[in-house]
Amino acid sequence: MIHSVQLLDLRNLQVLAEISYVRKETEETTLEDVLAQFYEVFEEHAPDSPFITNLESSVAYVSPLSESIVLVCLGDKQSMDENELHRIRRLGNELAKENEKKSGFDSQIILNELADRFLLTEVRLLFFSSRNPSFKNRTGRALSKLTEFKQQQESTFVGPFKIGPYRVQCITLNTSDSINDLSPGDIESIDVASIVFSETQTTEETVERLAKQIHSELSVPVLIVPGSDKELQVCRDFEERFQLMLCDSASDDPIVLILSVLAIAGFSDMHPELAMERWRTESLEPTTEPEEPVAHVSEPEGHQEFLVIDKEVAETRYAYLYEEATEHQRAPNVIAAISTFRLDKDSAETRVIRTGELGYAIVEQDDLLFTLITGPTQDLERIRSQFSRLPALYLEDPPPPLSKPHDLYNHPPFTLKLLATIPPYHWPSREVPSRLDEPDWERFRYPMMKDFLRTIWDSIDGETNLEDITMDNQSKMILGGLYFLRRMDAIETKLSISPDDTPLLLKTPDDEFMNRYNEMEEILELINGENSLENIAKATNIEISIVIHLFTEMHKRGFVDFAK
Numbered sequence: 289m290i291h292s293v294q295l296l297d298l299r300n301l302q303v304l305a306e307i308s309y310v311r312k313e314t315e316e317t318t319l320e321d322v323l324a325q326f327y328e329v330f331e332e333h334a335p336d337s338p339f340i341t342n343l344e345s346s347v348a349y350v351s352p353l354s355e356s357i358v359l360v361c362l363g364d365k366q367s368m369d370e371n372e373l374h375r376i377r378r379l380g381n382e383l384a385k386e387n388e389k390k391s392g393f394d395s396q397i398i399l400n401e402l403a404d405r406f407l408l409t410e411v412r413l414l415f416f417s418s419r420n421p422s423f424k425n426r427t428g429r430a431l432s433k434l435t436e437f438k439q440q441q442e443s444t445f446v447g448p449f450k451i452g453p454y455r456v457q458c459i460t461l462n463t464s465d466s467i468n469d470l471s472p473g474d475i476e477s478i479d480v481a482s483i484v485f486s487e488t489q490t491t492e493e494t495v496e497r498l499a500k501q502i503h504s505e506l507s508v509p510v511l512i513v514p515g516s517d518k519e520l521q522v523c524r525d526f527e528e529r530f531q532l533m534l535c536d537s538a539s540d541d542p543i544v545l546i547l548s549v550l551a552i553a554g555f556s557d558m559h560p561e562l563a564m565e566r567w568r569t570e571s572l573e574p575t576t577e578p579e580e581p582v583a584h585v586s587e588p589e590g591h592q593e594f595l596v597i598d599k600e601v602a603e604t605r606y607a608y609l610y611e612e613a614t615e616h617q618r619a620p621n622v623i624a625a626i627s628t629f630r631l632d633k634d635s636a637e638t639r640v641i642r643t644g645e646l647g648y649a650i651v652e653q654d655d656l657l658f659t660l661i662t663g664p665t666q667d668l669e670r671i672r673s674q675f676s677r678l679p680a681l682y683l684e685d686p687p688p689p690l691s692k693p694h695d696l697y698n699h700p701p702f703t704l705k706l707l708a709t710i711p712p713y714h715w716p717s718r719e720v721p722s723r724l725d726e727p728d729w730e731r732f733r734y735p736m737m738k739d740f741l742r743t744i745w746d747s748i749d750g751e752t753n754l755e756d757i758t759m760d761n762q763s764k765m766i767l768g769g770l771y772f773l774r775r776m777d778a779i780e781t782k783l784s785i786s787p788d789d790t791p792l793l794l795k796t797p798d799d800e801f802m803n804r805y806n807e808m809e810e811i812l813e814l815i816n817g818e819n820s821l822e823n824i825a826k827a828t829n830i831e832i833s834i835v836i837h838l839f840t841e842m843h844k845r846g847f848v849d850f851a852k
Contacts, residue, residue, distance in 0.1 A: 289453040290363045290376075291346065293403050295383070295395050296323070299356040305395035307403050309452055310566055322348040322360055338376050349373075351380035353387050361407075379406040408455040412445060412477050413549060414470075415513075416498050417484035419462040420611060425486040425515035426540040431460045434542050444474055444837070449546070452567030454555065456546055463494050464774065467505050468782040471837045479508055480553040482535065485523055486515030489611075492526075493777050497724050499530035501780075509553040511535045513545075543569050591712055596682060597657040605656070606682070607693040608703055610712045653679040660710060674710050681705045696776050697731040704740065708768030712775075715754060716843045718850060719781040721770060722750035727778050744769045745778065753784055755852070783840050787822040787832050790851040791815050791839055797847045805838065817851065 291312070295304040325341045338349035338361070349361040359380050382402050421428025434446055447457035459474070461467070463483075467475060481502045483495055495512065502510050512532040514523045520536060527534040537548040537560065547560035547569075556563060596606040649660040658679050687700035723745065732738035744766060747757070757766060773779045793815045802808045807828050814824045825835040842848045 290361050290372075290407050292362045293379075293399065293407065294360045295353075295399055296358050296360060297356055298323070298358060304357070305399040307399060309408075309450075309568055311568055312566070322350060322362075323358075338373065338380065349376050351376065353380060353384040357387060359383055375406045379403060382406070404450065404455065407453075408450065409453055409555075410448070411454050411456050411479050411550065411555060413456060413458045413546065414467070414478045414481045415458065415460045415484060416463050416465070416482070417460055418486060418489040418611075421515070422486065422488055424518070425484070425489060426538050427484045427513050427515045427545060428486060428489070429540040430542045430545045431458075431484070433540075434458050435460060444470065449570045451543065451546060451550075451569045452556075452563060454550065456550075458546070463490050463498065464777070466780040466782055467498075467501055468780070471833060471840070473833050474837075475505060478506060480511065480549055480555075481506060481508060482511040482513050482549055483532070484513045484515055485519055485526065487519055487522065489515070491777065493725060495526055496530055497777050497780075499526075499532055501724075503531065509533055511549060511552055513549070514538045591710065592661045592663065594706055594710070595657075595659045595661070597659065598655065599652070599657050600655050603689070605689045606687065606700075606702070607690060608699070608706055609693055649675045651675065651679060654683070656682075658682070677709060678706065681709070696772070697728070698733050699737065699772075700734055701736045701740070704737070704765060704768040704772060706768070707771040708764040711767065711771055714844075714846050715767070715771075715781070716783060716846075716849075717755035718753050718783050718785055718843060720751065720753045720784045721748050721757070721774075721779045721781045723748050724778055724780050727773070727776055740765075741769050741773060745773065748779060754781075783843065785821070785836055785840055785843065785850070787825070787836065788820050789839075790817065790820050791824075791842075791848045792817055792851055793847070794849055795847055797842060797845070801842075801845065801847070811835075811838070815848065 289309070291310045292306065292308040294306045296302075297304050322341060338351040338359075341348050341350070346362050346364065349363065351359040351361075353359055361376055361379075379402055383398065386398050386402075415431055417428045417431050418425065421432055423429075445457035445459045448455040449457075459470070461469065467481075483498050483502075484490070485495055499510060499512075510532055511534070512523045512526045512530070513535040514520045516538045520538070523534055523536075526532055533552050535548050535552045537544065539545055539548070543564065544560050547556070547563045550556045551558065551560060551563070558566070591610040593610060594606075594608045595604055597603070598605050649662070651658050656679070658675075660675060682702055685702070687702055690698065690700070692698055726745065727741065729738050729742055732741075754767070754770075757763075757770075770779065774781070793812065796812070797808070805811070807830065810828055811824060814827055819827070821835050821839060822832060824830075825832040828835075839848060843850070
């Protein structure tokens with residue numbers, strides 16, 4: 289690798305600009321030795337560019353840019369391949385052009401930009417991890433820190449971050465997502481894919497599904513990364529069974545995580561700790577201390593849990609966990625729902641309460657306390673209007689107490705009614721469900737659940753979108769069944785959007801989304817119910833793949849729909 293780069297003014301004997309990718313500083317005597325050898329050859333004939341000279345512990349590459357300015361690159365002792373020499377030549381040529389265009393140009397700014405572009409290796413990393421990592425999921429917490437950094441305009445990846453000889457960009461998808469949720473261009477650009485396993489937040493079936501899916505789409509290293517040291521042995525088992533490479537480091541430091549992934553994937557032959565000592569790395573820590581304790585690294589976003597509590601005996605009769613989690617993690621929420629709120633027993637009104645990062649929708653009926661616990665981004669007033677029907681639906685055929693809510697095969701038909709009434713998230717109409725791993729139908733406790741879900745499963749062809757699947761009167765219950773199958777990792781969905789589709793504006797995107805793209809105002813003006821995505825791409829002179837990606841994100845967020 290290249291250790292450092294210097295622009296030297298030979299006439300005035302000074303360093304105009306310099307960059308170092310390692311922590312060790314370049315000594316003046318080293319540069320003097322390089323230039324002495326360069327002059328010795330130059331007196332006899334004009335040397336090749338770059339002129340290569342061997343030093344005691346490194347190799348120097350010298351490229352003249354003008355009569356008085358030279359570029360010096362210092363690198364490892366081992367010889368570089370032709371590709372690396374080509375990159376040094378390109379850097380020298382571009383710097384020479386800049387020098388010719390501007391006398392007295394800002395050498396440091398230009399060198400920073402061009403050296404990073406030509407000398408650093410671009411690496412794109414894909415991670416699958418739980419959206420809301422628990423305190424014990426150290427690797428998941430490291431990825432949560434990465435998502436705090438702003439992504440480049442018109443990019444779904446965060447970064448780039450300069451780490452030694454690499455420019456690294458990262459993207460994290462939820463373990464319930466699919467690699468096909470990314471655009472084809474993004475999928476092709478991925479260099480390493482990693483699955484983060486946390487026993488309390490990820491199932492073995494999820495790891496198997498993701499491993500098969502990634503192997504079918506990519507020919508890159510695929511890693512299994514433990515959320516903590518406790519999961520290391522389980523991950524060793526996954527390594528053999530699912531053809532994965534084991535990353536045996538669990539750290540909540542994003543830099544250590546990235547260095548570990550690069551080492552296991554073959555991009556680096558150094559242990560992460562040694563690389564940390566030798567390489568310069570960009571700081572990936574927040575500039576200010578977080579206000580929340582470490583246990584709340586990632587706050588909840590959507591619905592967390594629905595509970596039916598018998599207040600007479602202070603016991604939970606029914607619970608549905610919207611996210612992969614354990615009963616133990618949700619126990620404090622159950623206690624809060626039972627003991628914190630005092631309701632008027634004569635009122636059947638749904639109460640909505642916000643406490644810290646969680647919201648509660650609560651209604652009491654027949655000594656039962658119906659409670660929905662949800663994240664800070666949810667509209668509690670909208671939930672209030674949906675919530676009022678749930679007690680009646682539950683009491684139509686009250687199921688026996690549900691002792692293991694995390695066992696999805698144990699759930700009663702009421703769960704489908706719950707998901708149909710209060711779905712976990714917005715599902716865009718252009719999503720196309722396809723089968724993954726068929727459920728074990730004999731494990732279902734309730735025959736009605738088995739029969740209904742099997743009917744839905746048998747109807748999934750991988751081509752029909754949700755808009756067409758849910759056209760009949762049973763559409764809400766079918767959606768509830770699809771949400772449940774997705775929660776079981778039995779199906780996946782991907783958006784089906786083509787250049788011929790005509791977008792319809794449902795609501796103006798929020799400020800955060802508007803600020804991502806410079807052309808958003810112009811694009812919104814072109815959404816008139818007649819222009820196709822291809823028309824919009826031509827009118828704005830933006831590549832069609834970027835336009836499709838932009839409208840995919842807008843459709844996911846409910847900003848646009850498409851004409852039938």
